[in-house]
Amino acid sequence: MSLRLRVAFGSIGVGLAVLVLKYVAYRLTGSVALYSDALETVVNVASSIAAVIAVWFASKPADSNHPYGHDKAEYFAAVLVGVMIVLAAISIFRAAWIGFFDKTELIYSPLGLGINGLAAIINGIWAYVLLRVGRSHRSPALVADGKHLLTDVVTSLGVLVGVGLMLVTGWRVLDSLLAMVVGLNVLWTGWEVVKESISGLMDEAASADVQDRIRQMISDHGEGALEAHDLRTRIAGRVTFIDFHLVVPGDMSVDTAHDICDRIEQAIGGALPGARVTIHVEPEHKAKHSGIVVL
Known part of the structure; x- marks a missing residue:
C-alpha cells in the first residue's frame, strides 16, 4: 500500500476520533457553535472516504482505455469535498439561525472546552501530515483534505475563545454569531477547494x-x-x-x-x-x- 493511500486511510480514523471528541464537547456545553464545529467534522470524515477512493483509483497504472493514467480522479474527489463543505456550511447556518431563538441555558464546562481543544490539536497535527505528504506526492485530494482540516483548526480555536467569552459574559447571542462565522469560513474553504480542482480538470498550465x-x-x-x-x-x-x-x-x-x-x-x-x-x-x-x- 502506498504512503498516499495509508495517509488517506489514516484520515478516516482521525476524523472519527475528532468527531466523537467534538460531539462530547457539544453535549457537555449545549453550545450551537460547538455543534457547528462538530458538524464540520462529519464533512471531514466523508471527504476522507472520498479521498481514499480517489487516491486508490488514481494510483492505478495506465491502461488501454486510460493511456495517460488515472491521476485526474483525485480532482473529482476534491470537487466532491468542496461540495460537501458547502453543504456543511448551509447546515451550520441553519443551526445558527435556530440558535438565535433558543433560550436554553448553556452549561459552563471546562471539560467540554478542553475536549474541543484537544480535538483541534489532533486536527492540527494531522493537517500538517496531509499537507506535507500531499504536496510531496502531488496529491490534490490529500492537499484539499489538509487545507480543510487546517481551516477546521482555525475555526475551532476561534470558537473556543468565543464560547469561553460567552459563558463568562452570559451573552447568549454570541453562540449563534460564532456559528455564523464558522459557517462563512467553511463556505469560503469549500469555494477555494472547488476552484483549485476545476483548474486541474480544465488542464491548467504549470506555473x-x-x-x-x-x-x-x-x-x-x-x-x-x-x-x-x-x-x-x-x-x-x-x-x-x-x-x-x-x-x-x-x-x-x-x-x-x-x-x-x-x-x-x-x-x-x-x-x-x-x-x-x-x-x-x-x-x-x-x-x-x-x-x-x-x-
Missing part, C-alpha cells in the same frame, strides 16, 4: 516559474540542437505533461537527435518527478525559428 525552469533545462541540456518552441504544459494530479518542438540541424542523424531528447527528458524528470515529456524533433529548414535558444 510561470515551473515553465521558466523547463525552458532553462532545455537550454542547458539540449547541446547539439538549435532551438525549441511551442512549449506546452498541463497538470494532472501528480503528473506534469510537457511537450515542445526541438529544432536540430537538417543533416543530424536520428540517433544523435534521440540522444539529445534523452538528455533533456532526464533533466526535466529529475527536477520535476512524475513529468511526462513529449518532444517533436524537426529539421532546421522546416522550423519556425522562434522560441528557446539552446546554448
